Structures are given as C-alpha cells and as structure tokens.
Amino acid sequence: MPTVSVIIPTYNRADVLPRSVDSALDQTLEDVEVVVVDDASDDDTASVVNEYDDPRLTYLEHETNRGGSAARNTGIEAATGDYIALLDSDDVWAATKLEQQVETLEQRSDEWVAAYCGTTVVSDEDATAGWERLKSFFGGHGSREGAEGGEALVKEVLMENLHTSAGSTLIVESDVVDRIDGFDESFDRYQDTEFLIRVLKQGKLAYVDEPLLWRYPSGGPSADAVREANSHFLRTFADDVVELETEGYDVTGTHHYAIGSLYLREGRFDQGVSFLRAGTTPSPSQLPGLCFNVIKGARTRLGA
Numbered sequence: 001m002p003t004v005s006v007i008i009p010t011y012n013r014a015d016v017l018p019r020s021v022d023s024a025l026d027q028t029l030e031d032v033e034v035v036v037v038d039d040a041s042d043d044d045t046a047s048v049v050n051e052y053d054d055p056r057l058t059y060l061e062h063e064t065n066r067g068g069s070a071a072r073n074t075g076i077e078a079a080t081g082d083y084i085a086l087l088d089s090d091d092v093w094a095a096t097k098l099e100q101q102v103e104t105l106e107q108r109s110d111e112w113v114a115a116y117c118g119t120t121v122v123s124d125e126d127a128t129a130g131w132e133r134l135k136s137f138f139g140g141h142g143s144r145e146g147a148e149g150g151e152a153l154v155k156e157v158l159m160e161n162l163h164t165s166a167g168s169t170l171i172v173e174s175d176v177v178d179r180i181d182g183f184d185e186s187f188d189r190y191q192d193t194e195f196l197i198r199v200l201k202q203g204k205l206a207y208v209d210e211p212l213l214w215r216y217p218s219g220g221p222s223a224d225a226v227r228e229a230n231s232h233f234l235r236t237f238a239d240d241v242v243e244l245e246t247e248g249y250d251v252t253g254t255h256h257y258a259i260g261s262l263y264l265r266e267g268r269f270d271q272g273v274s275f276l277r278a279g280t281t282p283s284p285s286q287l288p289g290l291c292f293n294v295i296k297g298a299r300t301r302l303g304a
Contacts, residue, residue: 002056003031004098004171005081009071010036010089014044016216023092025054029099032056035075036089040065069183069191076182084177086192090216091168097212101171104206111150113176113203116169118146118211150204154197155244158237158251160258164205167192169213176202184236189221189229194236223262223271230255253280265293267300 006024010017017036024034034054038045038061049059060074076084083105085098101115147153147162156162164170170192180198187194199205221229234241234255241251260275282290 002033002081003029003102004033004083004085005075005079005174006032006034006085006087006098007072007075007079008034008036008087008089009039009068009075010041010045011039011065011068011071012041012043012045013089014041014048016090017045017048019092020087020089021049021052021057023095024087025052025056026095027093027098028096029102032098033058033079033081035060035078037071037075038062039067039071067185067188069185069187072191073182073185076177079174082174083171084174085171086167086169088168090218092214092216093168094210094212094214097208098171100208100210100212101206104208105171105173108204108206111204112206114170114172114199115206115208116164116166116171117208117213119165119169119213119215120211121215121217146207146209148205148207151201153200153205154237154240155249157193157197157200158240158244158254159249160254164196165192165213165215166196168215170196170199172199173203187229187232189225190233194233197237197240223259223266223268226262227259230259250280253278256280257282257286261290261293264290264297265300267297269297272297 008017008020008024021034021036024032033056035058036049038049038059040062046059046061049057058078060078062071062074072086083102085101087093097117101117104115105112147156153162157164176199179202180195183191183195196205220226234252244251256275257279260272260277260279263269263272263275266272
C-alpha cells in the first residue's frame with residue numbers, strides 16, 4: 001500500500017495535464033500512486049498519459065462525461081493509499097507538499113484527519129503587465145487561510161471566511177473518505193467545499209504554512225452557474241445555516257454578496273446590485289475586491 005493516493009480528475013486538458021502529473025510523481029515522498037481519471041475527454045489526454053513509463057501512475061477513463069465529483073469518486077474507488085490527496089489537472093504542487101502534510105498529521109493525535117496548505121496564484125501569461133498590477137492591487141476578497149480545527153471551522157467555510165482551495169490542497173485519511181462516501185455527485189460546483197465540510201464533521205483539519213500549491217486560474221463558471229450551485233449548496237447544509245443565522249451570522253447574505261460581486265465582474269450591473277442589496281455590507285478588506293470587479297465589469301461592457 002502506498003502512503004498517499006493522488007487523485008487527478010481531468011477533462012480536455014491534455015495541454016496542461018503533464019505539469020500536474022509531473023508534480024505529483026516528483027514528490028519527495030516517493031511512496032505515492034497517482035490516479036488520473038479522464039472524464040471522457042475528446043482531446044489527446046489518453047495519449048499524453050500513456051507516454052508515461054511509471055508503475056505508480058494509473059489511467060482510468062469514463063465512457064461518458066459524468067462531472068468532476070464522479071471522476072474523483074472513480075479515483076477514490078481505485079485508490080489503495082493511507083491518505084487521499086486531491087489535485088486539479090491544471091494545478092502544480094511543490095515537491096515537498098505531500099511529505100510536509102503527512103509529517104504534520106503523523107505528529108499529531110488521531111483526531112487530526114486532514115491537512116491543507118498555502119497557495120500561490122499564477123497570473124495569466126497573456127495578460128498585460130499593467131492589468132496584472134491592477135489585479136494585484138484590487139484583487140483581495142478578504143478571505144484568509146491558515147485556520148486549523150474541527151467542526152467549528154464549518155462556520156468559517158459557510159461564512160466565506162476560509163478558502164482552502166481544497167480541490168488541490170487537501171489530503172485526507174482514506175478511512176475518513178470512505179466513511180463519508182467520497183464526493184456528492186449531485187454537485188457540479190462547490191463539490192470541494194461540500195466535501196471539506198463533511199470532512200470537518202469527522203475530525204480536525206491541519207494547516208502547513210507554506211505556499212505548496214501553484215494555482216492556474218481558468219476563468220471560472222458564470223455568475224448564473226454559481227448562483228444555481230450556491231442554492232444547492234446552502235440547501236444541503238440548511239441545518240447548519242439555520243443554526244448559524246439563529247446565532248446572528250448572516251450566511252445567506254454573505255453568499256448573496258459574493259454572487260452579486262460576480263455579476264458585477266461580468267458587467268451585469270443590474271443583477272449585481274440586486275444581490276448586493278440582499279447581501280451583507282462588505283468589510284473594509286472586501287472593498288478592494290469589489291472595486292476590482294466593478295472595474296473588470298466596466299471593461300467587459302466596453303469590450304476592453
């Protein structure tokens with residue numbers, strides 16, 4: 001049995017998949033298996049993966065496109081490691097990522113069942129230098145990373161105070177993943193966050209305070225898609241939402257604010273203002289991000 005099973009779901013990313021696979025195979029913790037699950041790509045994904053000559057790499061393929069949650073579950077079913085580690089097929093790990101996370105968990109008590117790490121966002125290579133500087137200045141959204149703990153962190157996740165990039169940072173004990181039955185395949189968005197919340201209800205989450213993940217943003221879903229997925233997400237955790245709102249935390253308003261900000265970023269100002277009015281008042285740390293989205297939306301409207 002390997003120490004860690006790395007699950008990489010992918011769909012039509014043959015051009016960038018090798019950098020993710022390479023970063024998983026080149027870990028200083030060599031006792032890994034890497035399971036690439038191709039969710040019925042119609043590009044050269046199969047031939048790209050088949051070029052590897054490494055017995056630690058397994059390639060599985062769906063006959064039809066079933067979504068990211070189903071692809072992760074296929075990988076989890078095939079996994080044999082003590083831990084499950086998640087990696088999106090367009091992201092890259094630092095070489096010591098798994099070693100540091102495993103060491104962190106093994107140095108703690110049994111109640112610590114998962115770990116995440118810091119991230120670095122890699123800017124779009126095609127963007128102009130001036131626009132990248134503007135994004136850097138205005139892009140903050142007020143979220144934080146670095147929090148540790150158990151079920152109490154569910155509030156931080158639901159209140160959008162904690163963003164872990166779980167789809168590429170998270171490592172979880174395999175027994176815990178089995179206990180919660182993997183990913184909920186009814187989710188095509190928020191699947192990583194939904195999975196993380198159920199992990200937190202099983203044990204504690206540790207943090208490795210180093211940027212061991214490089215994220216390559218791919219644009220993300222539309223505001224309409226996020227709004228629909230967000231409704232499903234909040235319904236799924238309705239009991240938690242009601243409990244928190246009874247205690248005075250405006251979970252629904254927090255999510256309305258986030259959706260409104262996305263509409264502003266798309267230049268759909270009527271929808272954006274409507275959601276912002278129903279949302280929470282932004283904190284000072286969120287104002288730069290809101291300004292950035294207004295500027296981005298105005299550029300979109302002007303065709304820039």
